[in-house]
Amino acid sequence: MTLRLPLMENNITAEDRAAVIEFLRGDPILTQSENVRAFEQEWSQWLGLQRSVFVNSGASANFITMAAVRHLYGPGEVIVPTLTWVSDIASVLAAGLTPVFMDVNPRTLAMEPGQVIAALNQNTRAVFLTHCQGFDGLDDAMLTELKRRNIPLIEDVCESHGATHHGKKAGTFGLAANFSFYFAHHMSTIEGGMISTDDEDFYQACRMLRSHGMVRESDNPTFRKKWEEANPDLNPKFIFAWPTGNFRSTEINAVIGRNQLKRLDANNRQRTENFRLFLSLIDPELYWTDYKLEGSVNYAFPLVLRKADDSLRDRLMALMDANGIEHRRGNAGGGNQLRQPYLHGIAPAKADIPRQFPVVDHIHFYGFYIGNYPTLEEARIRWLCDILNSLRTA
16 A cells, blocks of 8 residues: 555655765765764764764663663652653663663653653762753753753753754754654654763763773873773783674764754754644544643644543554555554563553553553644645544544
């Protein structure tokens, strides 16, 4: 079946391909080099932070930041959402940290702030917050409490490039932020991700963790000297500080990223217009429509049925399939992560999940998302909403 509304249309443009072709005309270095460094600088300037580390995926950014938290702050707990991508929670586990799960706020799809505040304790090493699908997931009371307790905030902004909180970009409120440049996100390097921070020690740790944990990857002589003096029996060029892998990206990915960054803001404005039109047209008696729009730049249309009705859900899925509307059930990342097999033995028993995490569990069974991208015309959005609203009579 031909998709009349895919999750994403090709967002590697002719202009992007031309930039890569021009780059390849000479005799360029293809591994991490000048374009990677330039992309990191340009991204930092766009975001409003001092330092960025380009990696090969948003998932890699998650694994590196959680490893850095573990090495710099020690073992303990990390507060995580239940509606997120698998790598957010898997990276916590891989770092030897303990995930503490939160339900989500239906207006933002991010962690419920009151629950986060209540869960903070002396063993909390970080709060790992996901800005889902372009929404601003931050809360002033939560930020104030984290600052008071000196608990780091790590922002996963992989789905929300350009979202803002009180006019300031998401990703600039905590110790560090992660971004994904996967094909279907706000901008793409085909595969790729970024870690951004203003903290010098965290930045140096991420640079090292990106490349085998090698001390020489630090660009701070004082930082390197500490490791070299502590390990006089080792070749300074081959001191492996921490166990990790190779998460570097390439010059070609960086060339595409630099080109895509030029049009990110304009594309985000179009996505915002699309989303507001979508919400104005879908039936509020059938679907959730009360979302926090201030500061949002949604790369997807969230579609959550108001009623917990299996028959209605199945009819909706059949309706979208019949009309070539690509969708993802569970809204993000396969829905409620607590129901995924990789968390068996770690998450609460399945019988307890609906009571302890009612919002995310409703989204898991009765929520979806549909693609929202700059090439999506008004006529197709109106057609989409007509189809969705016809569920009453389908």
